[in-house]
Amino acid sequence: MSGRAKFVVVFFKELRETLRDKRALGMVLLFVLMYPMLVGGVLQQQISRALKPEKEGIELTVIGAARAPTLMAQLKQKNVNITTAGPMTEEAITALLRTQKTAAVLRLSDSYVDDYRSMRPARVELWYDSASDNGRKVGDIEHVLRSYGNTIAGARLLAHGVSPATLHPVQLQKYDTGTSASRSASVIGTMLGMFFIPAFFFCLSTAVDSTAGERERRSLEVLLAQPAHTRDLVMGKWLAASCVSIVGLTLELCIAHAVLKYLPLEEIGMSWRLSWLDLLYVCVVSLTLPLFAAALEIALSINARTFKEAQTTASFAIMLPIVPVIVVPMLNLNTATWMYLVPVLSHQTLLREMAKGQAVGLLPFVLTFGASLVLALLCVAFTQRRMQSDRYLMSL
Known part of the structure; x- marks a missing residue:
């Protein structure tokens, strides 16, 4: 078989095992529904409070x-x-x-x-x-x-x-040029980052099980003994985990968009004017985020000896992309180019600027797409080099 065929075989093998894992599918379904419903619930409560008086x-x-x-x-x-x-x-x-x-x-x-x-x-x-x-x-x-x-x-x-x-020597007349869309993006800007964080959880089970899980079951040694290049094994496992995350993230973004469209945000002076075409652009740009998430988790899990150890390490590591999403809005910083180079933060910033109804330009899309892709390829290269080392093979 050609190298391409071997890579495809590994991909379908890992994907088939993932679809058989009810725990992995349950986690995907949980996060697909949880974050949109959570954001929708918070906004619905604010609307109810505004209308109750x-x-x-x-x-x-x-x-x-x-x-x-x-x-x-x-x-x-x-x-x-x-x-x-x-x-x-x-x-x-x-x-x-x-x-x-x-x-x-x-x-x-x-x-x-x-x-x-x-x-x-x-x-x-x-x-x-x-x-x-x-x-x-x-x-x-x-x-x-x-x-x-x-x-x-x-x-x-x-x-x-x-x-x-006489009591009012100066007459102040205020004019608010902010639109309901821009107010919406400012108020729920922090919440938008929550829609992209699950990309790391969608592929967690698949990434850990296909690396540390197989190492613990002693089946990874058998795979490495097959007449297949290490690159084919890594690429197959990486894309299988990424595929699960891509599907989960796309479904979650669609549900979140539908929830925000359904809510009567006008009652609290806001609106959600993002169109389905704009959402399609966001989904396309976000394809590289699941690739990075899966590559990072596989790179971390490949060194773990047990499934539990790998899951613990990966769970702590994926908290790092969450930090900028929380810290940057608290600092009240203006939108800058460097924000589009940080995964998750770049997606949050891009979606927030699009929700304002302003012209974003091509550069933010390119940087958001490219930054996660470059990091993903670096993680894949590290994993491949690690699996090819004699020291790693001796430790199996």
Whole structure:
């Protein structure tokens, strides 16, 4: 047989064994569904939180509500449900807030009416629990209180013949040029990297079993004794593991894209405008990431004597590409060319820039595709040289 035929035989042999392994297929199915559902669940929770106050209103407990009927009317106009209460101690207010039955407690001082009539600052206390999930609701209540105070101040100035504009010598007008797509990419930019991390887990079982697993079962020695070049063995095992990862990553990206398209992101001021054609470009560029993932895991597993040892080593090693994906967004760095040279980070950056609806250019695609391919070939070359060494053969 020719060298090409031997390589194909090894490829189909490893692929057939992988398809028989229910554990490997179960891992692929788990990660195909887990990350898209996880991101979708997080975004759906944010959407639900944004819509809940609009549908149900904001629950507010007011102590001394009769002292400010105009304020109470303005709060009700802003969809705030008011529950009146009698005098309460600080401990009682704290206990009430911990029950999560009310977003905040508004307490008007006993001297509120006298201070208001005398044009002195009328004291209003707003009690809330910053550790709860009512931060947005409390912010809405504060906005109503500020608007109410500004309205009273303007009316008092007019009563004294002074224009309310005197309090605002500078008028600030803000214009937001950011699109919903760019806001979406900025908010969920960190999440996008999660879609590419499973590429390392899809091929983990296949890569470890075809190297350290066969070494532990003493079948690798038999393979090396066959009339086949080491290059054919390495290429066959590498591409078989890569094939599993490519299929898993492609399915995962398609499911993630469908989930983001389905979610009503417009309710939280965002959108997902990536088209299926754009996703096809991303999938093509991402073909080299599974190649690198499989090559790296095979290069690490080839030196392990047992399946468990190889799995532990590879599991720790594949955490390295995850570090830049987490650290770089935390540093709030601007997009730079060097980011497209780091696997996983390059894919995250490319997908984020495409999601913004901006013209990315050809260079990021080339660097993203080429960086992972070069690293994959280096790992394959290392594995081939390692298997050809006399020291390695003697250790079998």
